[in-house]
Amino acid sequence: MSDAGAYRSGFVALVGRPNVGKSTLLNRLLGEKIAIISDKPQTTRTRILGVKHLDNAQLIFLDTPGIHKPKYRLNARMVQVAVDVLEAVDLVFPSGAGDALDQQGGPCAQIPPAAPDRCLQPDACL
Numbered sequence: 001m002s003d004a005g006a007y008r009s010g011f012v013a014l015v016g017r018p019n020v021g022k023s024t025l026l027n028r029l030l031g032e033k034i035a036i037i038s039d040k041p042q043t044t045r046t047r048i049l050g051v052k053h054l055d056n057a058q059l060i061f062l063d064t065p066g067i068h069k070p071k072y073r074l075n076a077r078m079v080q081v082a083v084d085v086l087e088a089v090d091l092v093f094p095s096g097a098g099d100a101l102d103q104q105g106g107p108c109a110q111i112p113p114a115a116p117d118r119c120l121q122p123d124a125c126l
């Protein structure tokens, strides 16, 4: 997170299971359609970056593929994109409750927890 005087900027990841509304949220936050929305899960296949400009801040949102148990190499790559984004942002916004990040032994057990101090819902990231 950069904080040059009163101006602030930072990276925010939108993460969660497939089809929970991450891309919908990104579009709504930005006020324009930059991410594909669909009622089919696993629509977003790569990281999508959108910048929200405010008078005193710049928020860089990263929409990510849904975290799921991958069956194929493409799915594994999609999940890896989401995992990598988790490690690279200032703030993690877990969309659609925290079940994608906290299932010990469940389908998402391979996901490393985001640092709780970077997570908007710390319980979801433990």
Ligand SMILES: Nc1nc2c(ncn2[C@@H]2O[C@H](COP(=O)(O)OP(=O)(O)OP(=O)(O)O)[C@@H](O)[C@H]2O)c(=O)[nH]1
Pocket (backbone or CB within 6 Å): 017, 018, 019, 020, 021, 022, 023, 024, 025, 036, 037, 038, 039, 040, 041, 042, 043, 044, 045, 064, 065, 066, 067
């Ligand atoms: N009822 C309801 N539906 C929503 C909401 N947000 C999104 N949806 C719907 O949920 C479906 C999935 O939305 P997406 O934004 O594509 O979900 P996503 O999490 O990006 O999905 P993936 O990219 O596949 O991981 C779409 O049919 C949306 O219209 C919401 O707040 N309420």
Ligand SMILES: [Mg+2]
Pocket (backbone or CB within 6 Å): 022, 023, 024, 035, 036, 043, 044, 063, 064, 065
């Ligand atoms: Mg999406």
